Amino acid sequence: MHDALSLLRLYTEWGVDTAVTDHATDHRQSGAGAFRLPPAHAPRTPAPQPARTAAGAANSTAAGRTGAPIPPPQYHPHTGDGTALPSLGESIELARQAAAQATTPDALHHAMEQFGACSLRGTAMHTLVPSGPPNAPLMLIGEAPDADEDRSGVVFSGLCGTLLDTLLAPLPLERDQLALATALPWRPPGGRPPSDAEQRICLPFLQRAITLLAPRRLVLCGRLPTTMLLGAGTTPPRRDWAVLELPGHGSIPVIAMRHPLQLRASPTARREIWQTLMMVMKTLRDTP
Numbered sequence: 001m002h003d004a005l006s007l008l009r010l011y012t013e014w015g016v017d018t019a020v021t022d023h024a025t026d027h028r029q030s031g032a033g034a035f036r037l038p039p040a041h042a043p044r045t046p047a048p049q050p051a052r053t054a055a056g057a058a059n060s061t062a063a064g065r066t067g068a069p070i071p072p073p074q075y076h077p078h079t080g081d082g083t084a085l086p087s088l089g090e091s092i093e094l095a096r097q098a099a100a101q102a103t104t105p106d107a108l109h110h111a112m113e114q115f116g117a118c119s120l121r122g123t124a125m126h127t128l129v130p131s132g133p134p135n136a137p138l139m140l141i142g143e144a145p146d147a148d149e150d151r152s153g154v155v156f157s158g159l160c161g162t163l164l165d166t167l168l169a170p171l172p173l174e175r176d177q178l179a180l181a182t183a184l185p186w187r188p189p190g191g192r193p194p195s196d197a198e199q200r201i202c203l204p205f206l207q208r209a210i211t212l213l214a215p216r217r218l219v220l221c222g223r224l225p226t227t228m229l230l231g232a233g234t235t236p237p238r239r240d241w242a243v244l245e246l247p248g249h250g251s252i253p254v255i256a257m258r259h260p261l262q263l264r265a266s267p268t269a270r271r272e273i274w275q276t277l278m279m280v281m282k283t284l285r286d287t288p
Contacts, residue, residue: 091117091201099208100248105129108208112185118201120194124186126153130209132179137284139179139215140164141206141225143259144194150187155180156260163260167273171281179213181206183225199228211249216287218244218252219280222259229254238276241283255280 086094094117102108109129115121128145140156148158156164156175168175184202188194194202206228210218220226226236229244236256244254257276262269 086117088197088200091197092204095201095204099204102208102212105131105209105212108205108212112205115205118186118198120184120186120188120198120202123189125150127185128153128155128182129185130179130181130206130213131155132213132215133177134213136177136179136213136215138173138217138219138280139181139210139213140219140221141181141183141229143182143222143224144184144191145182145187147187147191149182155182160259160261163263166263167260167277171277173281179215181209183222183228194224199224203228207246207249210246210252214249215252217241217280217283218254219276220254220256226256230256238272239279253283 095115098111098115099108102111109127112121112127112129121127124145126145126149128149130139132139142156142160145155146158146160148160149155152158154161165175183206184194184198185205186202188198206225218229220229220236223236226234230236230242237254238256241253241255243251245251255276257280258265258269258273260273263273
C-alpha cells in the first residue's frame with residue numbers, strides 16, 4: 001500500500017493525468033516535431049542515373065561477378081519540409097533575425113516562444129523571458145534555468161530565488177528594482193550543461209534582452225553567462241568592472257559573481273559573493 005501511494009504521489013508531481021491510452025506516446029517529443037531527424041527506414045530517393053549503354057551494362061555485370069563493391073546511393077535530406085534540422089549557421093542567423101525584430105520585452109518573449117530552430121524549446125516546460133524595469137541599476141543574469149524556474153516559468157524562483165532574496169536583504173536593493181534573466185531561455189533536458197551550439201543559438205536572444213531592458217550595469221552570476229557574453233577564453237572580471245560591447249547597444253559595465261546557489265557551497269564561496277556585492281554597492285553609491 002505504501003508503495004502504491006508513493007507511486008501515485010510521483011505521478012501527481014509529474015503531472016500525469018492519463019494512465020492508459022490506446023497508443024503509446026512519447027511526451028518528451030511534444031512540440032519538438034520540427035527537430036526530428038528522418039527515420040532510419042525513411043525511403044531514399046535514388047539519384048537519377050544516366051541511360052545505360054550496352055558497354056555500361058557489361059561493366060556492371062563484370063563488377064558483380066568480380067565482387068567489386070558497388071557504392072550505395074547518396075541520400076540528401078529535403079529542406080523546408082520539417083524533417084531535417086537546419087544547420088548551426090542557419091539556426092544562429094534565424095535567432096538573430098527573430099531577436100532583432102522584437103522591439104519590446106513582450107515581443108521578444110513571443111519571438112522566443114515561436115522560435116523553431118533550437119531543440120531546447122521542444123523539451124522545456126516554459127520559455128523564461130527576462131523581466132524587470134527598464135534602465136534598472138543592475139541586471140542579474142543567471143545560469144541556464146533550473147527545475148524550479150522551468151516549472152514556474154519565473155526567473156530566479158524556487159531555492160535560487162530564496163537565496164537571491166537572502167543576498168538582497170541587507171542591501172538597499174529590492175528585487176523589483178532589478179532586471180533578472182537566465183543565460184538561456186530554456187532548460188536543457190535533465191539539467192545537463194548546454195552545448196556550445198545551443199549557447200550560440202540562444203545568445204542573440206540574451207543580447208537583445210539586454211538592449212531592450214537597457215540596464216546600467218550587468219552582474220553575471222555563474223560561468224555560463226560569463227562564457228556566453230565575454231567568451232570562453234576570457235578571465236571572469238571578479239575584482240573590477242569590465243566593459244562589454246553589445247551589437248546595436250554600445251558598451252556596458254559588467255562584473256562576474258558566483259551564482260546565488262553557491263551560497264551553500266563553502267565559506268570561501270560566501271565570502272567571494274559578499275565581496276563582489278560590496279563592490280557593486282559601492283559603485284552604485286559613487287555613480288550618479
